[in-house]
Amino acid sequence: MVKALLVAAVSSGQGKTTVTAALARKLVRLGKRVRVFKCGPDFIDPMLLERASGATVRSLDLWMVGQELCSQQLSQAAAEADVILIEGVMGLYDGTPSSADLARAFGVPVMAVIDASAMAQTAGALVHGLRDYGPVEMAGVIANRVASEGHAKMVAASLRDIPLFGTLPRQAKSLPERHLGLVLPGEVTDIDQLLDNLADQLVFDETAWDSLRSVDIVTTAPAAPQEPLLAGKTIAIARDAAFMFIYPANLDTLRTLGATLKFFSPLADDAVPAEADAVYLPGGYPELHAEQLTQAATWQTSIRAVHAAGTPIVAECGGMMALADTLADQKGAVWNMAGLLPGAVAMQPRLAGLGPQGLSTPQGILRGHTFHYSRLDTKVEPAAYTVKHPSAIQGEALYSVGSLTASYFHAYFPSNPAAVAALFLRSET
Incomplete structure (x- = not known):
């Protein structure tokens, strides 16, 4: 109680x-x-x-x-x-x-x-x-x-x-x-x-x-142990003032899947850690730090090298914005980004996406949400789309460029750990 x-x-x-x-x-x-x-x-x-x-x-x-x-x-x-x-x-x-x-x-x-x-x-x-x-x-x-x-x-x-x-x-x-x-x-x-x-x-x-009365929280049976699908894998995660929108439960899920987490800062011009088997770029405020990201030559060179080597990269919202060719901030200034996803991102005065959404995967639905004020103009054809909840209409585009998976969609990893593990594992094809 x-x-x-x-x-x-x-x-x-x-x-x-x-x-x-x-x-x-x-x-x-x-x-x-x-x-x-x-x-x-x-x-x-x-x-x-x-x-x-x-x-x-x-x-x-x-x-x-x-x-x-x-x-x-x-x-x-x-x-x-x-x-x-x-x-x-x-x-x-x-x-x-x-x-x-x-x-x-x-x-x-x-x-x-x-x-x-x-x-x-x-x-x-x-x-x-x-x-x-x-x-x-x-x-x-x-x-x-x-x-x-x-x-x-x-x-x-x-x-x-x-x-x-x-x-x-x-x-x-x-x-x-x-x-x-x-x-x-x-x-x-x-x-x-x-x-x-x-x-x-x-x-x-x-x-x-x-x-005030006390509440009796009824407990449910503990979930079955999670298979360590990422055992032995090191996932490099961007974490600084430009990349900080991440559910604590997402980190817990990666650890439960067996991954070792290594944090680094693109804003500090850190290179992607050499031991990384995959990279996770969460959302944040890259538009507020676009000039600093443009000048972070070590970071940009390293993420391009990781991509060229076929290392899985998962980029959500702000993480995706930092991997486009350019990013136009709220004042209209245009900054060069890492250029892994061909296209231009521009901030908008009005909300461009909001609400819960789900992504269909071979492992089932991966749930999450979207919330952003920018738009991506790209000629890359989406590999998939999320579905809005509860309307079931088309949601955010999901892009796949080589080993990069990028979208405005913020996934809530505990909703489908097996689907998450698949995102961070190198394709065998």
């Missing part, structure tokens, strides 16, 4: 991440062992929530992750922690499956975050609608951007039988954002002070917290 909450809202922009981070940091400072999860595909929010809680943040999603692995992760967290916080995605009922579906699947009560800056008594109507539409079990409300104690009292009165669990005032300094979401925690010099300030300003009812 563990105290667990799903922190949700009526829509994006209400302050879910800020409130979840403030609550996690406050509970940690009260001596609680806190584990935080993020509902749905996301790379950036989990980095901030990890900083706030001091523990790795993993993904929960009934489709991409699957109910069995979600259950296993929650069960492990329940054994290690006093508190589990799950930050929802978008609005409570948005998506198929939604955050509400996840809450109901595991019997987790919902803590609603509302932006109270432009309302008072209407807060009650909003929260009752959130509770009753599903319905879901509503543990309480945290009102964000509250103007005063009097404002908080009006909100509390409007909630009737739903407790106002806490309030957070409007922030003079908010968490900075850019086109893909929040700025990375490592780029904010005073991030820990900012998190501490949020925790200090969260008016938190400890009595109400103590009265």
Whole structure:
């Protein structure tokens, strides 16, 4: 049994991440062992929530992750922690499956975050609608951007039988954002002070917290041992400020498959490690570091040599962008990239791809998602396409150029380890 909450809202922009981070940091400072999860595909929010809680943040999603692995992760967290916080995605009922579906699947009560800056008594109507539409079990409300104690009292009165669990005032300094979401925690010099300030300003009812019911996370049978299909293989993984969008579970899966992981930094002009049997270039922000990548001659020479030697290269989103011929950044400046995938990438002012998708492979469906603001113009014919979930319409192109497999698709490796192993093994043909 563990105290667990799903922190949700009526829509994006209400302050879910800020409130979840403030609550996690406050509970940690009260001596609680806190584990935080993020509902749905996301790379950036989990980095901030990890900083706030001091523990790795993993993904929960009934489709991409699957109910069995979600259950296993929650069960492990329940054994290690006093508190589990799950930050929802978008609005409570948005998506198929939604955050509400996840809450109901595991019997987790919902803590609603509302932006109270432009309302008072209407807060009650909003929260009752959130509770009753599903319905879901509503543990309480945290009102964000509250103007005063009097404002908080009006909100509390409007909630009737739903407790106002806490309030957070409007922030003079908010968490900075850019086109893909929040700025990375490592780029904010005073991030820990900012998190501490949020925790200090969260008016938190400890009595109400103590009265929250505990949740019994039902465990599922452990999965069958994974065959070590990558035993004896070394996979070189790019990891720096340009390449950091990677699920912790992806690294776990590669290790479980038997691979040895070796990290290197293209931004530091590192060569691909000589012992690499395969290379993994995850997504990130190559567009913010295009000039530095252009000047990284050692990195570019080494990845071209690896490709010429037939070493498998798996490049996702930002990783693919860095392997095109050119990359045009947000200002329109054009930079030379490594040139393994003929074509030009250009940043767009609007979102170019978003949502869960699956890739059909000989080993079954490999699930994941896409989220990008750039477009690739190439004459290379796609080797395959992903399928969008749940619409089943055509999704992202998958390109195969020699030993390179590249796509805007971010794969969630635990969804199909055998398919992942095949991507990183040298073709025998």
